[in-house]
Structures are given as structure tokens and as C-alpha cells.
Amino acid sequence: MEQQSIWTVIITLISVLGGSAAWRFYEKRAMRKERDEDFIRHDCRDRISKLEALLMEGSDEKNEMRSTILSLTEKVAQLTVKVEFLQKENSELMAAMNQRYGKTL
16 A cells, blocks of 8 residues: 555656646747737837838838929920920011012021
8 A cells, every 4th residue: 555655656746747847848838929929019119110110211202203294294394395496486587588588497
């Protein structure tokens, strides 16, 4: 009977020690998983902040470019009108010169 009680005590000790070791293992594993999740959460938050800043910067840049394009379009329209006017004036001067000198240039 004593041998059976010794085996019972040994098995109980192994179970208790194994159980506490398993508990520590799972506790550390849970803490590590929580730290990893916190790291990922903070990393994602930082990345989102950076992407939002880049998006705002891109939006501002787009608005500046739109303004520049509108300004350039206006200037092109003005130059088109001037060129048309100058071409018309040139044609009139050429016709006047031809009448005056009787030559075709």
C-alpha cells in the first residue's frame, strides 16, 4: 500500500509541477500575444496617420495644380486672341502693301 501511495504522491507532484509550468507557459504566451497585438495596433495607427498626412498633402497639391492649370488656360486663350488679331492685322498690312506697291509678296 505504501508503494501505491508513493506513486500517487509522485504523480500528484508531477501533475502540480507540470500544471504550474503549463500555466506559466500559457500566461507568457498570452502576454506576448497581447504585446504583439498592441504593437500592430500602434503600428497601424502610425501608418494611418502618415497616409492621412500624405493624402492631405496630395489634395493640397492637386488644388494648386488645378489653379495653375486654370491660370495657364486663361493665358493660352489670351495669346490665341492676340495671335488671331496679329494674323488679321498682318493680312491687312500685306494687302495694303500690295495695293500700294503693286507687288505680291
